[in-house]
Amino acid sequence: MLGINSIKPAPALAVCFGLIFQASLVSGEPYADFNNGAVTNYVKWLDTGGKPINAHDGGIIYANGKYHWYGMALRPLPVANSTNGGQKTVMGVVMYSSSDLYNWTDEGVILACSTNPASPLYGPMRFERPKIIHNPATKKYVMWCHYVGTPGNHGTRIGLGDAGVASCDTVNGQYTFLGYHRPIDTNSIVRDCTLFQDDDGSAYFIYDRDVRVPGPDFGRVLHVVKLTDDYLAATGTFYKITNASAREAPVMLKRNGFYYLITSGETGWKFNRANYYRATNIFGPYTEVGDPCVGPDTGATFDSQGTQAFAIQGKKDAFIFVAERHNTACMTDSSYIFLPVRFPSPDTLELQYFERWDLNHWPAAGASRQ
Numbered sequence: 284m285l286g287i288n289s290i291k292p293a294p295a296l297a298v299c300f301g302l303i304f305q306a307s308l309v310s311g312e313p314y315a316d317f318n319n320g321a322v323t324n325y326v327k328w329l330d331t332g333g334k335p336i337n338a339h340d341g342g343i344i345y346a347n348g349k350y351h352w353y354g355m356a357l358r359p360l361p362v363a364n365s366t367n368g369g370q371k372t373v374m375g376v377v378m379y380s381s382s383d384l385y386n387w388t389d390e391g392v393i394l395a396c397s398t399n400p401a402s403p404l405y406g407p408m409r410f411e412r413p414k415i416i417h418n419p420a421t422k423k424y425v426m427w428c429h430y431v432g433t434p435g436n437h438g439t440r441i442g443l444g445d446a447g448v449a450s451c452d453t454v455n456g457q458y459t460f461l462g463y464h465r466p467i468d469t470n471s472i473v474r475d476c477t478l479f480q481d482d483d484g485s486a487y488f489i490y491d492r493d494v495r496v497p498g499p500d501f502g503r504v505l506h507v508v509k510l511t512d513d514y515l516a517a518t519g520t521f522y523k524i525t526n527a528s529a530r531e532a533p534v535m536l537k538r539n540g541f542y543y544l545i546t547s548g549e550t551g552w553k554f555n556r557a558n559y560y561r562a563t564n565i566f567g568p569y570t571e572v573g574d575p576c577v578g579p580d581t582g583a584t585f586d587s588q589g590t591q592a593f594a595i596q597g598k599k600d601a602f603i604f605v606a607e608r609h610n611t612a613c614m615t616d617s618s619y620i621f622l623p624v625r626f627p628s629p630d631t632l633e634l635q636y637f638e639r640w641d642l643n644h645w646p647a648a649g650a651s652r653q
């Protein structure tokens with residue numbers, strides 16, 4: 284069991300002060316499944332030390348025989364006794380590791396906020412939607428995120444909506460912040476983003492490009508930007524997914540020769556309907572396929588917003604869709620959703636909600652369940 288409490292938190296302040304959730308694993312039993320809870324629940328997922336997993340809107344990378352789950356730390360709250368109605372950090376990006384995907388050990392902070400007001404990492408700030416990939420040529424782990432400098436409020440000026448880049452020699456070491464910038468042009472504010480690494484080693488920054496200057500590019504549209512060979516910078520080669528306007532929370536995966544891009548609508552932290560696109564070339568064109576969610580409780584992505592999809596080691600076509608159930612009453616009580624990605628036909632995918640499930644969802648070896 285991953286997560287032990289499934290009470291819908293009603294009194295926000297009580298939740299923020301941790302009065303509702305149990306604080307330790309039941310009898311020290313290791314977890315053996317994913318506990319998403321009902322779509323109305325915010326289930327607290329705990330690490331092996333009994334503390335809530337604190338890695339928000341991040342992702343999972345497999346390295347050195349273990350999965351590593353990273354994200355922006357929302358605890359401790361930037362302001363004491365605040366419900367943190369937005370999402371900011373005074374800690375940075377944190378990481379957990381696991382060999383089974385159920386039990387996660389705290390690896391600590393991998394990219395720390397600074398207490399020096401002159402630092403670009405001075406908190407409270409945001410590393411929204413951080414993503415990490417490994418460059419096989421340079422052997423570096425490279426992180427990109429939506430960087431929002433202190434005070435951590437989204438804005439149009441440079442430093443409040445940019446691409447932040449960091450790198451490290453080891454997956455769980457201290458990442459060096461390499462700076463922030465705006466790919467494509469300085470008028471293009473960076474919003475939600477992700478990274479995608481293709482089979483040939485090329486990598487891409489996929490982001491919601493927000494152009495406020497009147498002209499043909501005005502508006503918010505998802506773009507795919509090719510990265511340099513070392514993954515540390517954007518090249519001038521990019522593709523505008525013109526039919527993905529007003530979409531965000533991009534999640535990309537590749538299966539059977541198709542690039543799938545799962546997105547949300549733009550309603551801030553409020554849940555909305557997902558849709559997904561499909562292409563045979565990363566630079567498009569992308570066909571809008573529709574809502575990937577099936578079964579009961581669709582219409583608002585099962586009350587969540589996607590953050591990443593990652594492949595399970597040793598299983599064919601087995602991906603987990605990671606989403607966050609943002610809790611606007613108290614962001615530190617947002618919960619995580621893991622769902623299996625299903626492929627009902629050679630060129631479609633779907634997401635079905637399971638309150639609880641485990642990796643036996645896929646056969647032990649061979650083709651994935653269709």
Ligand code: GAL
Nearest residue numbers: 411475531532549550551552
């Ligand atoms: C959401 C977006 C989040 C965050 C939030 C801020 O729409 O997906 O990543 O930027 O807005 O309001």
